[in-house]
Amino acid sequence: MKKYEFTDKVKHVHGITLHRIKHIKTGKLGGWIESEKNLSQFGDAWVYGDAWVYGDAWVSNGVVSGKAVIYD
Numbered sequence: 001m002k003k004y005e006f007t008d009k010v011k012h013v014h015g016i017t018l019h020r021i022k023h024i025k026t027g028k029l030g031g032w033i034e035s036e037k038n039l040s041q042f043g044d045a046w047v048y049g050d051a052w053v054y055g056d057a058w059v060s061n062g063v064v065s066g067k068a069v070i071y072d
Contacts, residue, residue, distance in 0.1 A: 002041045004030060016054050021047065031064065 002024060009020035011032060018032035021039070023046075031047035033039050034054035039047055040061075047053050048065035055071040064070055 004039070004041065013052070018052055018054060 004021045004023055006019040007022050007029070011018050011020075016034055018034055020032055021030040022028065023030060031049055031051035031053070033047055033052075038053040038055075038057055039045060039059050043061060044063075045059045045061055046063050047059060048063060049067070051064040051066060051068040051070070053059055053064055053070045057070045057072060059070070
C-alpha cells in the first residue's frame, strides 16, 4: 500500500521536474521529489515543506524538511 501520491503541482529546477507529494491517509502536503525512487513508500520516511529530493538521492529512514535540497 502506498503512503503518498503526486499532486498536480510541479516545479522545474536545474532542468529537473519536481513533483509535490501528498500523504494518502491524511491528505497533508509534503515536499518535492523527482520520482518514487527518491522516497520510500514504507515506514516513516518523509519529505516536508519546501524540501527537494532528486537525482539518485533516496530517503528510506528519516525526514527531510525546511528548505533542504538532497540530490545524488
